[in-house]
Amino acid sequence: MADSSWLSEVPQLSRGELRDIRKFLDTEYRDFSREYGEIIEGFFDPLLSFLVWFEKLLLATPWWLVIAIIAGLAYLSSRSWKLSLGVVISFFMIGYFGMWDDTMRTMSIILVCTLMAIALGVPIGIAMARSDRVQSVVTPLLDIMQTMPAFVYLIPVVMLLGIGKIPGVIAVVIYAIPPVIRLTNLGIRLVDKDVLEAATAYGASSLQRLIGVQLPLAMPTIMAGINQTIMMALSMVVIASMIGVKGLGQPVLKSITNQYFTLGLLNGLAIVALAIIFDRVSQAYAKRSQRYLEGMDNG
Amino acid sequence: MVEAKINKTEPVALIKIEGLYKLFGNNPKKFMPLVHAGKSKDEILAETGHTLGLKDINLTINKGEIFVIMGLSGSGKSTLIRHFNRLIDPTEGVIEVEGTDVMKLPQKELELFRRHKMSMVFQRFGLLPHKSVVDNVAYGLAIQGVSKSERGAKAKEWLETVGLAGYEEQYPAQLSGGQQQRVGLARALCTDAEILLMDEAFSALDPLIRSEMQDQLIELQQKLHKTIIFITHDLDEALRIGDRIAILKDGEMVQQGEPEDILLNPANDYVEAFVRDVNRARALTVETVMKDPVNRITADTIGEALKQMKGFKGDYGYYVNEDGYQGVLTEEKLQAAYDDDNKAKLTSAHCEALDAISQDAVLETVIPDTLNSQYSLPVIDDQGEMTGQLSRSTLAEVLGNEEPRNR
Numbered sequence: 001m002a003d004s005s006w007l008s009e010v011p012q013l014s015r016g017e018l019r020d021i022r023k024f025l026d027t028e029y030r031d032f033s034r035e036y037g038e039i040i041e042g043f044f045d046p047l048l049s050f051l052v053w054f055e056k057l058l059l060a061t062p063w064w065l066v067i068a069i070i071a072g073l074a075y076l077s078s079r080s081w082k083l084s085l086g087v088v089i090s091f092f093m094i095g096y097f098g099m100w101d102d103t104m105r106t107m108s109i110i111l112v113c114t115l116m117a118i119a120l121g122v123p124i125g126i127a128m129a130r131s132d133r134v135q136s137v138v139t140p141l142l143d144i145m146q147t148m149p150a151f152v153y154l155i156p157v158v159m160l161l162g163i164g165k166i167p168g169v170i171a172v173v174i175y176a177i178p179p180v181i182r183l184t185n186l187g188i189r190l191v192d193k194d195v196l197e198a199a200t201a202y203g204a205s206s207l208q209r210l211i212g213v214q215l216p217l218a219m220p221t222i223m224a225g226i227n228q229t230i231m232m233a234l235s236m237v238v239i240a241s242m243i244g245v246k247g248l249g250q251p252v253l254k255s256i257t258n259q260y261f262t263l264g265l266l267n268g269l270a271i272v273a274l275a276i277i278f279d280r281v282s283q284a285y286a287k288r289s290q291r292y293l294e295g296m297d298n299g
Numbered sequence: 300m301v302e303a304k305i306n307k308t309e310p311v312a313l314i315k316i317e318g319l320y321k322l323f324g325n326n327p328k329k330f331m332p333l334v335h336a337g338k339s340k341d342e343i344l345a346e347t348g349h350t351l352g353l354k355d356i357n358l359t360i361n362k363g364e365i366f367v368i369m370g371l372s373g374s375g376k377s378t379l380i381r382h383f384n385r386l387i388d389p390t391e392g393v394i395e396v397e398g399t400d401v402m403k404l405p406q407k408e409l410e411l412f413r414r415h416k417m418s419m420v421f422q423r424f425g426l427l428p429h430k431s432v433v434d435n436v437a438y439g440l441a442i443q444g445v446s447k448s449e450r451g452a453k454a455k456e457w458l459e460t461v462g463l464a465g466y467e468e469q470y471p472a473q474l475s476g477g478q479q480q481r482v483g484l485a486r487a488l489c490t491d492a493e494i495l496l497m498d499e500a501f502s503a504l505d506p507l508i509r510s511e512m513q514d515q516l517i518e519l520q521q522k523l524h525k526t527i528i529f530i531t532h533d534l535d536e537a538l539r540i541g542d543r544i545a546i547l548k549d550g551e552m553v554q555q556g557e558p559e560d561i562l563l564n565p566a567n568d569y570v571e572a573f574v575r576d577v578n579r580a581r582a583l584t585v586e587t588v589m590k591d592p593v594n595r596i597t598a599d600t601i602g603e604a605l606k607q608m609k610g611f612k613g614d615y616g617y618y619v620n621e622d623g624y625q626g627v628l629t630e631e632k633l634q635a636a637y638d639d640d641n642k643a644k645l646t647s648a649h650c651e652a653l654d655a656i657s658q659d660a661v662l663e664t665v666i667p668d669t670l671n672s673q674y675s676l677p678v679i680d681d682q683g684e685m686t687g688q689l690s691r692s693t694l695a696e697v698l699g700n701e702e703p704r705n706r
Contacts, residue, residue: 192428194421194423194424194425195425195426195427195428197386197421197425198419198421198425198426198427199427199438199442200386200413201384201386201413201417201418201419201425201496202413202414202418202419202438202439202442202486202490203410203411203412203413203414203415203439203442203443204410204442205410208442212427212441213427216429217427217428217429290429
């Protein structure tokens, strides 16, 4: 860079330097994953066995029982016959078109991912809402998680843990967790200051405020976040299938490479059906749990 | 004026505030010297970007009184009331409640203090929208850890007291503003806290509901004898419910005193401007404006009575014996009786009947009588003892915009 070519060209590392940096980071990470890969895998073992057990459970249960349970849950949370009937028909169709096993696999992994995202995301969101500093650190991380192409962070995960269910879960959770974190944070921050002040004035401790006031009042927003998380987790199914997660994603992947239009469409529709069912059921549940909002406009 | 509340029991100071300052901003401590140097709110804002919220507030609030803090928006009154339970921490100053320095309480004890000592009613109600009315009322007790059945029973009692029985299972959003504030009031009373902080509690209500709520508060106070700190921007409200009133302007205390004091002796132009619009006929009692009972005749005989009457201005007097006020004596009649028999004993038979007015009556209620009578009206206390007299001209002076003379 001794001459003045930087005026016309972007100053650039030389190829050699760049290669050295890449090589350095790659080998370092490879060494790291060789050294600690097993320990980390061991750490995830309980999760893996739970995943396997849950998948087996779903697959081993008779189809009519699974449908009955899901339809029953849908009815309990929404109290709507229409929705439950929709659930029965969609699952029956899924089975009729030969996608039952894949659907069960996808459902098991999505359920686990969603629960993990909620279990991690809500506390992180709460921490963000309580401290501006945490918020200023976490927000850019969330931006990265949401915009970084999933394939990019799949690489280190696969290097570390190989292919299989666990890296799939990690990838899905990374991709799907930002909405629940963001909306938990937002929901708590939007809680009416007057109400919170009243709670403080009556001597509520900060935990009492959180559980008794902030979380219940933020619940509609948090539920919207959970909803988005479920949707995003489902949309990751195809990408996750690239690293060996079985389920509805694999036939889709197969149909892309082999140009099987109908196979892709059917499996895609099955994913859509799952998404709609999850969405409607969770929305209906959220709405029913916020009965107090009904009279809000009476003045 | 001075003897106005002399018959009250000796006041016991419950809350003491000394040298309270609040400077809002990033680094208030640093700029306190400027405040002490006497710079104005605007100067401090321009120089430092800090807003002076309160400046050198000194207050003593007595047990069992309704202490009203009045000021326009921006005067710092809401900031001040939040210092009592430390929803806002002062920059400087002492807050003492029953001898406890509230500023020194650690977090846990502060929470206990808030739970048991004070409860608060808010301008915009501050009800928990996701809890039913009865749960809202019981909220303070729930925080204290009282069992569900016990607090539910107590909450129901208070709901009944404020006239909301039957609304237990409604949600706040289903109630009108007035009803919501009744819930707020019930919630505050439900904890049995001795001190009630009311932050513009009635300001968001429409006038009719507001005066209803004021009546209810006064009525409750006669039963409960709480110590109430009441914030308002409405002087009429302040005069109506306050035992004592403090007026704030731009974070500074402008005047403190009993309602009549403020009405009749405004400390400066600011207070005077406020006072001008007040309906004095409704705010003042006879006692506060009456003149001394100079036309009092206490003589035993007609002769002495006539002599007494000559001693003061006017051609009539009020006959007062051991049983108190008896009636009015005119010079004309007395002269006639004197001509008859100057040694005769003075009796109430010589009097003309003239109804006295009570010293506790609100001026408004005595206007017709005062105007219709050719004499000043005698004023009596509960025992029938004559304590003063009220003339048409006094009334005109007080109710007119003129400063009352010789006061």
